[in-house]
Amino acid sequence: SAHTCRECTTTRTDYMMQQTMMRVKDPVRSIKFYTGILGMTLLQKIDFPAMRFTLYFLGFEDKANIPEELKERTAWTFSRHGQLGAEKDKDLSFHNGNNKPMGFGHIGISVPDLAKACEYFEKRGVTFVKKADSGKMKNLAFIQDPDGYWIEILSPQHMVTLMSQ
Structure with missing residues (x-):
């Protein structure tokens, strides 16, 4: 409805929605789905061993555009739109938000x-x-x-x- 659309109160053209984080049970299976079925590219994998999780960044990008050097690649990755995150706990499961209680859609x-x-x-x-x-x-x-x-x-x-x- 037109009543829900409002003018921005600040000018933030330098901001962007950069990522959506989704917890997944099996990153190998999820990456296979998002790359093999949906055609995304794995942009970067960042491990956080002390915190026991890994981030997998995926997007619709040409592999030729991904920088080789780690610092450059990391800066480039965080300038892209979209991300999937992952957890490896075998007993972990998640609520998808589409049944009660509602949440992520x-x-x-x-x-x-x-x-x-x-x-x-x-x-x-x-x-x-x-x-x-x-x-x-x-x-x-x-x-x-x-x-x-x-x-x-x-x-x-x-x-x-x-x-x-």
């Missing part, structure tokens, strides 16, 4: 052709929460990653149509 990925993307996911055995032709909102789909996090798959053209109804 989902990430969204824009694709040029929704039907082709959904066909691609189906062929690879990806779990669908909602298919593009089901539910009240047509022309968008939700899939799950290996930890049960929801990923909205949408086409910008379909969203324009949906918003103009």
Whole structure:
């Protein structure tokens, strides 16, 4: 609604949303999903042995653009948009936020052709929460990653149509 959109009270054009952290049970399985199914690139892995966790930074980036030198790569990584974090405790599990109690909802990925993307996911055995032709909102789909996090798959053209109804 127009009432929820407000003008910014400060000019912060130098700020950006840099990351979303998701806890995952099995980083190898999750990285395989996000790189092999969704086509992301593993940008950098940062270990924190004393705190017993590792950060895995992923994004839709060309590998050729990733700096080789560690300090340069770290600065570059933290200037990208998006991150997945990981934990390795075998008994650890997470609430995905989509059932009670509600919390984190989902990430969204824009694709040029929704039907082709959904066909691609189906062929690879990806779990669908909602298919593009089901539910009240047509022309968008939700899939799950290996930890049960929801990923909205949408086409910008379909969203324009949906918003103009």
